[in-house]
Amino acid sequence: MVKAISISRSKRSGKGCPLHGESEAVRRYFTHFLPQYAGKQWVEGLAAVSALIGFRVDGPDSTQAWAIRLEKGCVTEILPGSDSRPEVSYQVSEETFLQVSGGTLRAEEAFLRGRVKIQGGLLKGLKLAALLQKFFRDHPYPVAALHQIDMREGRPAPELDTAGVVEEIGAVEASGRSIPLRLVYPERGAAERKILLAPPHPLLGATVDNPTLRSLSLDLARAGMFAARFGYSFDAATTEAGAVETFWNTSDTLNRLGLPDLLAAWDWLAEQPPRGSGGMALIGYSYGAQLALWALDRAAPERFVLMAPVVSQLGPERLSAKVPTLLVHGDGDFATASHEFAAMEKDLPPGSRRAELRGADHFFQGCGDSLSKAILQHLTER
Secondary structure (H helix, E strand, O other): OOOEEEOOOOOOOOOOOOHHHHHHHHHHHHHHEEEEEOOOOOOOOOOOEEEEEEEEEEEOOOEEEEEEEEEEEEEEEEEOOOOOOOEEEEEEEHHHHHHHHHHOOOOOHHHOOEEEEEEHHHHHHHHHHHHHHHHHHHOOOOOOEEEEOOOOOOOOOOOOOOOOOOEEEEHHHHHOEEEEEEEEEEEOOOOOOOEEEEOHHHHHOOOOHHHHHHHHHHHHHOOOOEEEEEEEOOOOOHHHHHHHHHHHHOHHHHHHHHOOHHHHHHHHHHHHHOOOOOOOOEEEEEHHHHHHHHHHHHHHHOOEEEEOOOOOOOHHHOOOOOEEEEEEEEEEOOOOHHHHHHHHOOOOOOOOEEEEEEOOOOOOOOOOOHHHHHHHHHHHHH
């Protein structure tokens, strides 16, 4: 059933200054562009989502506040002003908002670059932003054409030091699926250990080039190891509706999205020629840590690393580790409190340890050196 949409319009005082350029483009997004999609679900099959979402868009001379009401996945109301009390609110610059809504910058990437601030429930805000990413991709706001605005490209990610290492781009073909793969290894000499790195949840925008894992894999290669990162073999934004809704409600402990990809990448890595005597190690990050736990019986690595697992989503698999395990996390992780990590440490096998990084969040922003140091210590211990 298609519902009518209500757009509230604020009264303007004659003393106000007119909006120009990017500010006017932001306003017209909410008053003209978005209402075209009234009564339509932003993400197919996401009928479980009802929420009031706020946007605070900062310009050079003014700030605009808007809120969107979703009812069963459909836009039903657009409200101007800051009095709507949204459940989740995103604070961005005009430039970032127009790039994300125009489909030239992914919402997850904008957050990782520190260009989006989330107020309210952070985990819910990240989930919601990831699920709405499909709308921005499929229905980009043609701001440049409509408003003659000179749209700048997104700021490039910081360049990483690749001296002394080799990076290769490839894919693993398995059961009709093509799984993206990135290989990083020392430019000279034999690698001591083969390592597979499992990325975060595919519905949170994780890719084979996740910046946290890429930085870590470069450090591992510089330390004499052979690191492989894999991506997921499907377009998460268009995956089946049931998986999307399960993800929204439970962070996806039922579908185990990506587990076949992890196992296929592991099998491929195991078949590669021996590279030193250090054996194989498995590193899982966030949801990738849960996938890695599910894969343990089949993969049987010599060393195991859990990076910032979402402990509240773990079931019996948290008891499955049988090899020395490193549990590494930040003291500012939004998804899991420090006392939950401490409780999980008690379930780990002998020879395991927990490393809490001061000042680190779930994304380990600004703490890459500390993260690499903790993991390398675990992987090289005799």
